[in-house]
Amino acid sequence: xxxxxxxxxxxxxxxxxxxxxxxxxxxxxxxxxxxxxxxxxxxxxxxxxxxxxxxxxxxxxxxxxxxxxxxxxxxxxxxxxxxxxxxxxxxxxxxxxxxxxxxxxxxxxxxxxxxxxxxxxxxxxxxxxxxxxxxxxxxxxxxxxxxxxxxxxxxxxxxxxxxxxxxxxxxxxxxxxxxxxxxxxxxxxxxxxxxxxxxxxxxxxxxxxxxxxxxxxxxxxxxxxxxxxxxxxxxxxxxxxxxxxxxxxxxxxxxxxxxxxxxxxxxxxxxxxx
Ligand code: AMP
Ligand code: ZN
Ligand code: FE
Ligand code: FE
Numbered sequence: 001x002x003x004x005x006x007x008x009x010x011x012x013x014x015x016x017x018x019x020x021x022x023x024x025x026x027x028x029x030x031x032x033x034x035x036x037x038x039x040x041x042x043x044x045x046x047x048x049x050x051x052x053x054x055x056x057x058x059x060x061x062x063x064x065x066x067x068x069x070x071x072x073x074x075x076x077x078x079x080x081x082x083x084x085x086x087x088x089x090x091x092x093x094x095x096x097x098x099x100x101x102x103x104x105x106x107x108x109x110x111x112x113x114x115x116x117x118x119x120x121x122x123x124x125x126x127x128x129x130x131x132x133x134x135x136x137x138x139x140x141x142x143x144x145x146x147x148x149x150x151x152x153x154x155x156x157x158x159x160x161x162x163x164x165x166x167x168x169x170x171x172x173x174x175x176x177x178x179x180x181x182x183x184x185x186x187x188x189x190x191x192x193x194x195x196x197x198x199x200x201x202x203x204x205x206x207x208x209x210x211x212x213x214x215x216x217x218x219x220x221x222x223x224x225x226x227x228x229x230x231x232x233x234x235x236x237x238x239x240x241x242x243x244x245x246x247x248x249x250x251x252x253x254x255x256x257x258x259x260x261x262x263x264x265x266x267x268x269x270x271x272x273x274x
Pocket of ligand 4: 006007008063245
């Protein structure tokens with residue numbers, strides 16, 4: 001199937017509404033799109049409905065942030081959206097973001113970056129306030145040249161970690177998705193920035209919790225990284241997934257929707273697809 005299994009909408013920190021994203025995917029020629037917003041499943045109904053209308057398979061997805069490393073993210077696919085450990089976890093993560101937003105504003109004010117929470121919330125548009133929303137307002141107000149600079153100088157520093165929200169550990173993320181009947185993939189493994197042997201130990205640990213796949217195909221993976229992740233997937237009996245992590249060009253200027261030939265049979269069976 002021609003697929004992109006990692007995308008974001010306005011339900012989290014993406015630029016396009018779920019219905020707009022599905023339309024873009026249809027225009028791009030995709031057969032399967034997974035919407036994987038950060039720590040929320042709120043955009044899925046709209047995406048699935050639009051997919052049904054346009055004849056594009058939309059796979060319910062989510063991207064959960066785990067506690068162990070800064071960018072240890074677990075992708076979930078094809079779960080039920082009925083109340084479950086997963087919906088409870090998403091509600092807790094949303095509360096954590098709600099409490100974090102004024103801490104971020106105070107942190108930025110201490111650094112002389114005087115942006116207002118009201119402006120960030122207006123730009124975000126929805127209930128989920130993510131760091132990229134703060135970054136975009138900082139660009140707009142001239143404090144930084146780019147979102148990347150906002151992260152490098154303020155929002156992804158060691159000092160920033162003091163005010164970060166509480167997150168579940170990777171095991172809880174995987175178990176919540178599995179308990180809702182979903183499959184899991186280890187997102188963009190390069191982002192945890194571990195040496196190869198430590199990364200392999202992490203993959204082994206996650207596989208022990210029931211991880212199903214590794215996101216081997218990702219625009220920012222080098223050929224060497226991709227080959228390593230494919231080898232690890234093979235060694236630990238995991239599937240390979242791929243996704244662009246598309247957020248819209250305003251959020252990630254260099255990332256477009258991907259159109260990769262992926263084996264999606266294991267994700268689409270058992271009535272998981274809608
Ligand atoms: P949040 O979940 O609100 O903490 O924000 C996480 C999002 O911020 C990720 O999905 C990325 O899109 C973005 N992000 C995190 N770290 C960086 C970074 N160093 N540079 C650019 N974007 C980042
Ligand atoms: Zn994001
Ligand atoms: Fe991620
Ligand atoms: Fe993502």
